[in-house]
Amino acid sequence: MSESFVIEAEPRTDLGKGASRRLRREGKVPAIVYGAGKEPVSIALEQNVLLHQLENEAFLSHILTVKVGGSEEQAIVKDLQRHPSKPRVLHMDLLRVSAKEKIRVTVPLHFLNEDIAPGVKAGGLVAHSLTEVEVSCLPKDLPEFLEVDLADVDLDGILHLTDIKLPSGVELVELTHGEGHDLPVISIHMPRAGKEIEEEEAGEVAEGEAAEKGEAPGGED
Numbered sequence: 001m002s003e004s005f006v007i008e009a010e011p012r013t014d015l016g017k018g019a020s021r022r023l024r025r026e027g028k029v030p031a032i033v034y035g036a037g038k039e040p041v042s043i044a045l046e047q048n049v050l051l052h053q054l055e056n057e058a059f060l061s062h063i064l065t066v067k068v069g070g071s072e073e074q075a076i077v078k079d080l081q082r083h084p085s086k087p088r089v090l091h092m093d094l095l096r097v098s099a100k101e102k103i104r105v106t107v108p109l110h111f112l113n114e115d116i117a118p119g120v121k122a123g124g125l126v127a128h129s130l131t132e133v134e135v136s137c138l139p140k141d142l143p144e145f146l147e148v149d150l151a152d153v154d155l156d157g158i159l160h161l162t163d164i165k166l167p168s169g170v171e172l173v174e175l176t177h178g179e180g181h182d183l184p185v186i187s188i189h190m191p192r193a194g195k196e197i198e199e200e201e202a203g204e205v206a207e208g209e210a211a212e213k214g215e216a217p218g219g220e221d
Contacts, residue, residue, distance in 0.1 A: 119188030
């Protein structure tokens with residue numbers, strides 16, 4: 001992970017819905033840091049700084065350094081509540097991490113070679129069934145993203161979770177549930193209109209060949 005994110009926070013003792021509303025009016029975000037066998041700590045973050053950090057996709061899939069007073073802790077974003085219509089964060093949960101304990105984090109998928117996939121060159125369109133996946137790993141092994149390579153995907157081809165190449169020490173949470181969870185990630189199919197045209201053309205060719213042989217289209221006299 002090449003990126004590094006530091007969250008400057010201040011402790012808060014005034015809790016409750018009313019206190020949270022006052023914080024938001026002051027341009028701050030109520031948050032909490034918990035886990036790793038320690039007591040939860042309520043904190044406040046600067047709204048504008050947090051929004052700027054969230055512009056970077058990697059922020060949500062990285063180990064963050066949380067500075068509160070004179071102490072530092074390592075944590076990941078476990079939950080983020082956004083305003084339904086405004087560019088504002090309402091609340092954030094941060095989970096402490098331990099170097100020796102596996103964590104579960106949702107990371108984005110980056111799709112490679114879509115433009116040169118054989119199925120796309122044949123006129124197909126790429127349908128994305130998943131754009132992110134949950135991984136389990138030690139903090140040191142956490143990937144910023146996972147790559148999905150479409151270079152060899154033909155028309156009507158599908159890539160599943162098991163087709164994703166994983167870094168060492170990383171596993172997909174969905175695949176730990178047993179059989180039947182190898183979900184499709186992408187597929188390439190002809191647009192519906194294109195399929196209809198192909199079927200019509202195929203039918204016309206069949207009728208033409210049958211006429212040349214003196215047969216009815218269905219093969220009957």
